[in-house]
Amino acid sequence: MLVLEAKLEGTNEQYGRLDEAIRTARFVRNSCVRYWMDNRDIGRYELSAYCAVLAKEFEWANKLNSMARQASAERAWSAISRFYDNCKKKVPGKKGYPKFKKEQTHGSVEYKTTGWKLSSDRRYITFSDGFEAGTFKMWGTRDLHFYQIKQFKRVRVVRRADGYYAQFCIDQERLEKREPTLKTIGIDVGLKHFYTDSDGQTVPNPRHLRKSEKSLRRLQRRLSKTEKGSKNRAKFRNRLARIHLKVSRQRKDFAVKTARCVVQSNDLVAYEDLKVRNMVRNRHLAKSISDAAWTQFREWVEYFGKVFGVVTVAVPPHYTSQNCSNCGKVVKKTLSRSTHTCPHCGHIQDRDHNAARNILEKALRTVGHTGTRASCRDLPLSW
Numbered sequence: 001m002l003v004l005e006a007k008l009e010g011t012n013e014q015y016g017r018l019d020e021a022i023r024t025a026r027f028v029r030n031s032c033v034r035y036w037m038d039n040r041d042i043g044r045y046e047l048s049a050y051c052a053v054l055a056k057e058f059e060w061a062n063k064l065n066s067m068a069r070q071a072s073a074e075r076a077w078s079a080i081s082r083f084y085d086n087c088k089k090k091v092p093g094k095k096g097y098p099k100f101k102k103e104q105t106h107g108s109v110e111y112k113t114t115g116w117k118l119s120s121d122r123r124y125i126t127f128s129d130g131f132e133a134g135t136f137k138m139w140g141t142r143d144l145h146f147y148q149i150k151q152f153k154r155v156r157v158v159r160r161a162d163g164y165y166a167q168f169c170i171d172q173e174r175l176e177k178r179e180p181t182l183k184t185i186g187i188d189v190g191l192k193h194f195y196t197d198s199d200g201q202t203v204p205n206p207r208h209l210r211k212s213e214k215s216l217r218r219l220q221r222r223l224s225k226t227e228k229g230s231k232n233r234a235k236f237r238n239r240l241a242r243i244h245l246k247v248s249r250q251r252k253d254f255a256v257k258t259a260r261c262v263v264q265s266n267d268l269v270a271y272e273d274l275k276v277r278n279m280v281r282n283r284h285l286a287k288s289i290s291d292a293a294w295t296q297f298r299e300w301v302e303y304f305g306k307v308f309g310v311v312t313v314a315v316p317p318h319y320t321s322q323n324c325s326n327c328g329k330v331v332k333k334t335l336s337r338s339t340h341t342c343p344h345c346g347h348i349q350d351r352d353h354n355a356a357r358n359i360l361e362k363a364l365r366t367v368g369h370t371g372t373r374a375s376c377r378d379l380p381l382s383w
């Protein structure tokens with residue numbers, strides 16, 4: 001089990017509803033302790049059953065998700081069993097007789113698998129039990145992307161002096177059990193498609209990026225026509241900044257999703273070791289936007305590669321598009337040629353598909369060398 005935390009951002013009314021849920025969890029726990037004090041021969045199963053009695057008796061207890069009620073009863077039981085243990089072990093001094101929890105700044109409520117839902121981009125969480133706290137935006141969710149939704153076993157809402165947090169309990173063991181897919185893949189990035197792989201499959205460029213790119217261009221033009229230091233200019237600058245922010249968020253989501261997908265379905269992922277600085281400096285907006293998307297995608301591929309135990313290889317970009325993936329001979333072509341036609345062996349293939357196959361082949365050669373006679377210098381820089 002692994003615990004990850006994110007800060008919750010919502011309205012004051014929503015926070016108030018979380019407070020109610022936290023207060024109710026405390027009520028259930030304390031009621032269970034009381035019940036045990038009055039019936040000292042009961043065990044955890046009786047406490048668990050008592051939750052249903054509480055829900056029937058008290059309207060607010062019924063509002064709390066049933067599994068969250070159970071979790072509160074379990075907390076009461078763990079305090080009770082700790083006390084029993086101390087008695088059995090004859091611990092000197094106080095035995096830790098279970099106490100009632102008081103209202104404090106710190107408080108929490110724990111949900112198991114129901115009563116809450118993560119959004120697929122893992123940036124929002126929605127609480128759907130009777131308190132109807134609704135959807136919260138989360139801060140600090142980067143690490144959540146490592147795990148599949150079904151690995152999120154529990155969430156505990158924690159109230160602290162500076163706000164509300166969601167603590168996720170993640171079942172991590174499944175990660176290590178990833179079955180080899182016996183598949184390897186080479187990918188080539190381009191302007192026409194986001195990438196083309198060595199099997200000839202393509203991933204289209206994200207349409208929203210192209211859309212945002214259009215409005216960026218329009219705004220930039222209008223900004224340049226405004227007077228320096230004018231109110232109008234400040235307004236356009238602000239709008240431009242917002243769109244940039246939107247673009248960067250969209251780009252991140254796209255990069256994460258695409259990277260996770262390609263890493264999970266392959267045992268080795270190969271791509272070109274492109275120099276980022278050269279790419280971003282490019283004057284063409286369309287190019288620079290897709291380059292930025294590509295850079296981020298690559299970072300996530302390498303990140304997920306480590307998490308899932310998948311080999312990622314960045315190969316030197318020399319001749320990957322010029323060589324023939326069938327016979328290996330150099331076939332010079334200009335950037336505008338979209339088809340590879342080999343005069344030596346007659347091989348005809350989409351330019352990017354041909355490049356992707358070369359990239360994979362190069363990577364497999366590099367990987368093969370690591371075990372035999374290659375020195376560290378043979379390894380790609382980003383290994």
Ligand SMILES: [Zn+2]
Nearest residue numbers: 324327342345
């Ligand atoms: Zn050829």
